[in-house]
Amino acid sequence: MIKVRDIVALLEAEVLSGESKLDEEVKSVGASDMISDILALTQPGMMVLTGYTYPQVIRTALVTDLLGLIVVRGKNIAPETIAYARENDFLLLRTRSYLYSSCGKLYATGLRGSDVGK
Amino acid sequence: MSENNKLARYAAIFEDIKAGEIMSSNVVEISADKKIAHAKELMKIKKISGMPVVDENKQLIGIISIEDIIHAFEFNKINDPIHRIMSTQVVTIHKDDSLADVVDKFENYKYGRFPVVDDDKRVCGIISKEDILHGILEKFNLIYIHDQKRTSTLNTEYSAITGEKLKIEEAEFHYQIDSSDIDAAGTGAAMLKQFLTGKSFHSDIVRRVGVATYEAETNVVIHSRGQGDIYFFQHEDRFIVRVVDNGIGIEDLDKAMKEGYSTAPDYIRERGFGAGMGIANMKRFADKLVIISEKKVGTQVEMIFYLPTQTWPLI
Ligand SMILES: Nc1ncnc2c1ncn2[C@@H]1O[C@H](COP(=O)(O)OP(=O)(O)OP(=O)(O)O)[C@@H](O)[C@H]1O
Ligand SMILES: [Mg+2]
Numbered sequence: 001m002i003k004v005r006d007i008v009a010l011l012e013a014e015v016l017s018g019e020s021k022l023d024e025e026v027k028s029v030g031a032s033d034m035i036s037d038i039l040a041l042t043q044p045g046m047m048v049l050t051g052y053t054y055p056q057v058i059r060t061a062l063v064t065d066l067l068g069l070i071v072v073r074g075k076n077i078a079p080e081t082i083a084y085a086r087e088n089d090f091l092l093l094r095t096r097s098y099l100y101s102s103c104g105k106l107y108a109t110g111l112r113g114s115d116v117g118k
Numbered sequence: 119m120s121e122n123n124k125l126a127r128y129a130a131i132f133e134d135i136k137a138g139e140i141m142s143s144n145v146v147e148i149s150a151d152k153k154i155a156h157a158k159e160l161m162k163i164k165k166i167s168g169m170p171v172v173d174e175n176k177q178l179i180g181i182i183s184i185e186d187i188i189h190a191f192e193f194n195k196i197n198d199p200i201h202r203i204m205s206t207q208v209v210t211i212h213k214d215d216s217l218a219d220v221v222d223k224f225e226n227y228k229y230g231r232f233p234v235v236d237d238d239k240r241v242c243g244i245i246s247k248e249d250i251l252h253g254i255l256e257k258f259n260l261i262y263i264h265d266q267k268r269t270s271t272l273n274t275e276y277s278a279i280t281g282e283k284l285k286i287e288e289a290e291f292h293y294q295i296d297s298s299d300i301d302a303a304g305t306g307a308a309m310l311k312q313f314l315t316g317k318s319f320h321s322d323i324v325r326r327v328g329v330a331t332y333e334a335e336t337n338v339v340i341h342s343r344g345q346g347d348i349y350f351f352q353h354e355d356r357f358i359v360r361v362v363d364n365g366i367g368i369e370d371l372d373k374a375m376k377e378g379y380s381t382a383p384d385y386i387r388e389r390g391f392g393a394g395m396g397i398a399n400m401k402r403f404a405d406k407l408v409i410i411s412e413k414k415v416g417t418q419v420e421m422i423f424y425l426p427t428q429t430w431p432l433i
């Protein structure tokens with residue numbers, strides 16, 4: 001079982017919000033910058049890697065019961081986005097790692113996307 | 119498009135549907151040797167305007183209508199047997215007839231409904247025009263009606279899917295969409311989701327309602343250039359969500375239904391919208407979806423979600 005905590009360590013990520021989720025299990029991972037893709041492809045218990053940092057992304061994630069978001073490439077995140085995530089105790093991480101490398105590192109742990117049967 | 123043209127168009131798309139799949143099977147029939155007075159009573163109780171007439175083998179031999187009965191009254195024949203006055207020229211539909219055949223019958227004869235018979239000429243159902251539309255809905259979980267003329271279908275008090283009454287003032291949840299603020303897009307859906315979570319519905323249906331409503335709401339904000347509303351109704355075994363706007367309408371609904379089609383401008387795409395997946399997502403997450411749109415009048419999205427306690431056939 002892979003926990004949020006393990007991902008934080010692996011990607012050397014900052015936890016910007018949602019500290020209470022660190023011991024939850026990550027069931028699958030996805031990556032997208034498009035809102036409708038996130039809504040279509042994600043499942044509960046999933047973490048999504050994204051370069052998308054508008055506050056809207058948090059609302060999207062909340063609507064679809066995402067476990068958390070990982071913002072890649074150390075991008076700047078609007079304070080509103082972080083505030084919105086905190087208000088909802090939503091798990092928001094940030095890593096310096098690029099999207100491709102982040103995906104590779106997570107895939108190597110055995111985590112799969114929503115297109116691969118469990 | 120006239121009513122019949124529209125039916126003809128559906129018929130072409132859904133040609134593999136058989137009459138037997140869309141007919142109403144609780145048909146009221148009557149024996150030919152019964153009195154006309156008896157037919158009159160039955161029609162009054164059942165609130166129908168005509169009935170198939172059958173012989174002792176239950177085979178269809180005629181049809182009796184209100185006009186026939188009025189006629190019988192005039193000539194004091196109300197206690198005569200039905201076979202004396204029924205019309206014997208009955209136009210029937212066979213249960214294996216295709217939808218196209220059915221539509222042809224409606225075009226060629228001006229009757230409102232037709233009895234459906236099997237190989238033994240026994241009555242197994244009845245088909246009205248409404249049955250055609252409902253049959254298609256049932257079978258495909260989805261239909262869109264792009265109608266230039268019938269404004270009345272937009273924003274009426276009746277469900278576009280089930281025909282049941284939806285009183286806006288009786289909605290369990292209402293949210294007025296603020297189209298001027300892109301950053302607020304989806305707030306209504308998030309609130310609706312919270313509302314349902316608070317009522318402790320199963321998380322799966324709550325999530326499906328949330329996602330589909332989010333897509334409909336963001337479309338109003340991003341594309342409609344008008345104002346809109348979200349209404350939520352709970353009816354026994356189902357949730358009904360209606361998202362309406364008074365904006366520009368969907369230019370080409372056939373295209374809009376396709377995954378990947380989007381007219382979103384670049385500044386919208388930068389914000390993560392515009393994958394052209396919104397309507398596809400509504401279809402994926404709702405059990406039934408109807409979109410009615412008219413240029414310069416607006417768009418109405420209606421979705422049904424069945425509550426999980428009941429097992430519904432997967433189509
Ligand atoms: N309420 C509406 N008013 C006017 N046009 C609409 C409306 N809803 C949808 N459309 C049109 O239908 C197209 C397809 O909508 P859809 O939701 O599938 O994709 P999108 O909104 O463009 O992208 P996405 O939903 O993936 O962010 C839109 O690009 C737009 O042209
Ligand atoms: Mg959309």
